[in-house]
Amino acid sequence: MNFHGINVGLVDERGELAAMYRGIPQNDIGLRTDVLDNIPKAIGMRMLIRSMAPKVISADEIGNNDEIEPINYAICSGIKGIFTAHGASLEEISINPTLKTLLNLHVFERIVFLEDKKRKGEIVNVYTLSKKTSEYSIMD
Numbered sequence: 001m002n003f004h005g006i007n008v009g010l011v012d013e014r015g016e017l018a019a020m021y022r023g024i025p026q027n028d029i030g031l032r033t034d035v036l037d038n039i040p041k042a043i044g045m046r047m048l049i050r051s052m053a054p055k056v057i058s059a060d061e062i063g064n065n066d067e068i069e070p071i072n073y074a075i076c077s078g079i080k081g082i083f084t085a086h087g088a089s090l091e092e093i094s095i096n097p098t099l100k101t102l103l104n105l106h107v108f109e110r111i112v113f114l115e116d117k118k119r120k121g122e123i124v125n126v127y128t129l130s131k132k133t134s135e136y137s138i139m140d
Helices: 041-051 065-076 090-095 097-104
Strands: 008-012 033-037 056-059 080-083 110-114 123-129 136-138
Touching: 008 041, 033 041, 041 056, 041 065, 065 080, 065 097, 090 097
Parallel strands: 008 033, 008 056, 056 080
Antiparallel strands: 110 123, 123 136
């Protein structure tokens, strides 16, 4: 049996994403996803990087100063990241000091804004980081 895919590490601090029960995720998070739940994201990301060799790290609702270093370390180590944060626009997330720091470090290749009122989950805007100018612009 040959399984294709990549190793993903999920830090599920409040148990909202995987909904673990007796060590088994109740939500479909992917066959090759290692989950650390009920642990602070900053600690969980460091643990995943050091021990699980993920190609991608995912965490929801980032925005704490303690999370800057492990996110930056993961990206600098060649690990891709999928992170969520609250904010309706690039300007709005720039107000959050932690997210502003991550924006200024240029760790995000893309920033996707989703509709949260009328059509939840629908993509509103996608910003891409220009490698030439180091600025984010709306993707066409």
